[in-house]
Amino acid sequence: MMKMMNRILLVVCTVLVPIFAMSQSEGLTSSPYSLYGLGIINQTSIGKTNSMGYSGIGLKSETDINNLNPSNYSLVPKNSFFYDIGVVGEFNSYSNRGDDESKTTLNFSNLAFAFRIADRLGAGVTLVPYSDVGYTLLGLVSNIEGSNETFESNVSGLGGLNDLSFNLGYGITDHFRLGARASFLFGNIEETEAFVISNSYFSLSETTNYSGLRLGLGMQYDITDAFTFGSTVQLPVGLTGHLTRSVYKTLDGTEVTVEDDEADDVSDFKLPLELGFGFSAKIKESLTLTADYKRNLWDATDQSESIGTYRDQDIYAFGLEFQRNPKGYKYGQRIRYRAGFNYDNGYLAINDNKIDGYTITAGIGFPVGFATNSVINLSYAYGSKGQIQNILVKENYHTLTLNFSLEDLWFRKRVID
Template identity: 50%
Template structure:
């Protein structure tokens, strides 16, 4: 079975990569800014723990937040994690409100040992999602007092393929490095009419680039772990295709059709994070993270705002009654968390921040391995009701199937 598992996995990766960003996979109006709404969901258990876990080890599943965690994966384990997410959004401004559902895959990941002390992993995740519609956008006709209304839609986003490597330097210290490749496209379409003529303008922007990162985890004691991560800044390369169609009396005329034009690249900032993991008593673990993203250092602006430094704080807790018990209910893992984010985009001097409350369960699906069904729910809010801003309330659901197989272990049968 293992001989066919990797080819099937590679085909799955290729298929998801090709289709992951083929349409709008978020409902947030804030996805029109920058590269879109940045991905919220992670792998395994972190979704329910306030979306944090820099100091979490990898012994209970793949932790994509810190490459150093891979070094704590059990020596004969092959881990596989596939996740899905669904989001229900409620938008509100001073004039109206709207609801929208969206669905997307959240990750596909695997990890395996390459030596007694080192583990290699690969993950495919959406990096950003774009999916918005603006109706009745009013624009002045240049050189006159006339106006026209247009409909603007956006879709697409970027994906990230990340290679993680973790090395156990000692029984207490684990180091890690990561290399990710970001790629994808964002499409914007605008439709409007002037008199008897109809215009449709389309622009597809393509971005790609590589990014490096590093991390560590250190066990100060069996009950206290410290972790840290860094992602280095990078400028993504950009190009664009543009087209303008004019329709008169049912006949379409190409006004503009260009492809491969160079556009300014998009800068991603340096990102730094610190986290702790506490185990005050048997069965309970508590994690806390602080991350800072230095967007101000990119010195770039969006059409309606500017990028500012971002601070993210998260807390989480997990409780399992007794992992040695014969009762199934004693193995269920209960999780809860909270995260707050002051945002990285400032519009009219107001940053678009938000918060989320999370909860979830880890349901074992095997008595012989650590395979688990991880469920999480989040309720969150971002933005505010004011000029040019929208308050967004959302319900966010994730489902992760985390599988563990023990390789090179001789089975014994009686």
């Protein structure tokens, strides 16, 4: 019965791949900070690492998909096929000096597969949102050029980029693993501005499509059976942008003019060199500790926004997982309890104030069956970013992620006595 359910979900995952790619048009965030650049850069990962502070570069895992380091794919067991599908819901609340607001979003968070090719050689495919855009600004006041009169406009943005990654991991020895990743980044960001002046209406819609190929490497080394060090590097890349613009307007309430779309190439958006280092320690088979540090070199991209500049970014992440007895016959002994913390000092500085933030995570993993490593992972995160200062906004958010992290066993011969 469990095997049949796994394969049904595998078919469902395959069908949902194109749906997931399109679903970002519905918005995965409602953060006002998604106004800048490519939007909010996603940290949410796959499976259990969502509740471990998004840490796991040095996490040695043979029972599920660790997408934070491609070298870990070499540990996929023989005859095992892992797949993971996730759904995420987010509740955001914002505060500034004059107003408070809240919004809720719900969407898919990831699709992933992992399998073994040969001895010490494993591979995987993942699809996750790389960045999210979803903002609405109402009642922006602007001056009419050449006069003292003003008008109000509404501005909104929606979309983001997807990250389709192909991962390969190979074990050089039993304790040393290398990995490579090729990520195809693609997606579009749609921005709309509309306003009314007297009896005239104006609406401008711009859609920018971005795409590019990014390469990465990973490494894990088992210093001892209980202690592992890992590192990753994501190479810099310039994403190619193509802009489509559409204008609609009415004059004095009667005359209507619709201008044809115009397509233009826009400047490449540069993604920085990203370096990551991580450790994991296993204590008496029941407790696992993780710690990561990431450095993203945004200064070298020499990019800026109209009201801010990109600065080097530091991310610190910590996590733990407790499982009383991984091989226990009692169900309660095999339940996994997790917690974590993540601090991000930000990559965008507005008026010399970096938009930093922190996230506190917790979660639980419910095993499915006894003969496989299938787990239903439930993760909760509370986070805060920004500050009530100048033009900045204080944002608090609650995130709930549900991951079906399942294992199917293929090509195993049945033994009949």
